[in-house]
Amino acid sequence: NAGVTQTPKFQVLKTGQSMTLQCAQDMNHEYMSWYRQDPGMGLRLIHYSVGAGITDQGEVPNGYNVSRSTTEDFPLRLLSAAPSQTSVYFCASSYSTLNYGYTFGSGTRLTVV
Amino acid sequence: GENVEQHPSTLSVQEGDSAVIKCTYSDSASNYFPWYKQELGKRPQLIIDIRSNVGEKKDQRIAVTLNKTAKHFSLHITETQPEDSAVYFCAADNFNKFYFGSGTKLNVKP
Numbered sequence: 001n002a003g004v005t006q007t008p009k010f011q012v013l014k015t016g017q018s019m020t021l022q023c024a025q026d027m028n029h030e031y032m033s034w035y036r037q038d039p040g041m042g043l044r045l046i047h048y049s050v051g052a053g054i055t056d057q058g059e060v061p062n063g064y065n066v067s068r069s070t071t072e073d074f075p076l077r078l079l080s081a082a083p084s085q086t087s088v089y090f091c092a093s094s095y096s097t098l099n100y101g102y103t104f105g106s107g108t109r110l111t112v113v
Numbered sequence: 114g115e116n117v118e119q120h121p122s123t124l125s126v127q128e129g130d131s132a133v134i135k136c137t138y139s140d141s142a143s144n145y146f147p148w149y150k151q152e153l154g155k156r157p158q159l160i161i162d163i164r165s166n167v168g169e170k171k172d173q174r175i176a177v178t179l180n181k182t183a184k185h186f187s188l189h190i191t192e193t194q195p196e197d198s199a200v201y202f203c204a205a206d207n208f209n210k211f212y213f214g215s216g217t218k219l220n221v222k223p
Contacts, residue, residue: 031209033210033211035213040122040215040216041215042119042202042213042214042215042216043157043202043213044213045210045211045212048209048210050209058210059114059212090156090157097145097206097209097210097211098144098145098206099145099164100162101147101149101159101162101204101211102147102157102159102211103159104156104157104158105156106155106156107156
């Protein structure tokens with residue numbers, strides 16, 4: 001099992017550009033989430049999904065879109081990048097959030113200039 | 114949504130001492146509380162968890178306690194070692210998603 005795979009690992013964007021962060025898991029997990037990690041602020045939930053075709057907003061959803069067309073994939077789209085979106089992004093998945101913690105991907109370090 | 118507060122933000126201990134990190138949560142509907150360890154430049158990794166029907170859980174040198182009435186839970190690390198140095202996060206499950214504390218940077222001095 002590869003676990004949770006995120007690409008790319010590093011990315012530099014110009015303000016106003018758009019891009020998609022990829023996330024795939026091969027553990028047949030229903031629950032997937034995207035978090036951003038900023039210094040001193042822990043991990044903040046952007047969007048989450050409880051299964052294919054079902055997504056919902058988290059704490060900080062503005063400026064981001066997600067879709068979940070398959071159980072395996074959960075891409076995060078930045079619509080028009082802003083410097084405030086400079087962060088480390090983690091994708092995570094779980095069999096069930098009632099009883100199991102997340103498995104995290106290795107993260108994407110995004111810089112918006 | 115849920116609000117998880119974590120203290121202290123930094124903790125420095127001597128090797129061999131114990132370390133305690135505390136978290137509180139706001140929503141009594143939360144029932145599952147995992148703890149993660151994140152080493153510098155790495156992803157968070159689950160180290161221990163506790164469910165609401167359990168008051169304490171232990172795994173070798175680490176233990177977690179939960180007081181559901183007071184809505185707080187704690188991580189205890191005994192006989193700390195330099196490799197325990199990392200950032201630790203608590204989290205609470207709330208309606209299919211996890212809310213995280215702001216993290217505690219633990220420094221174990223040899």
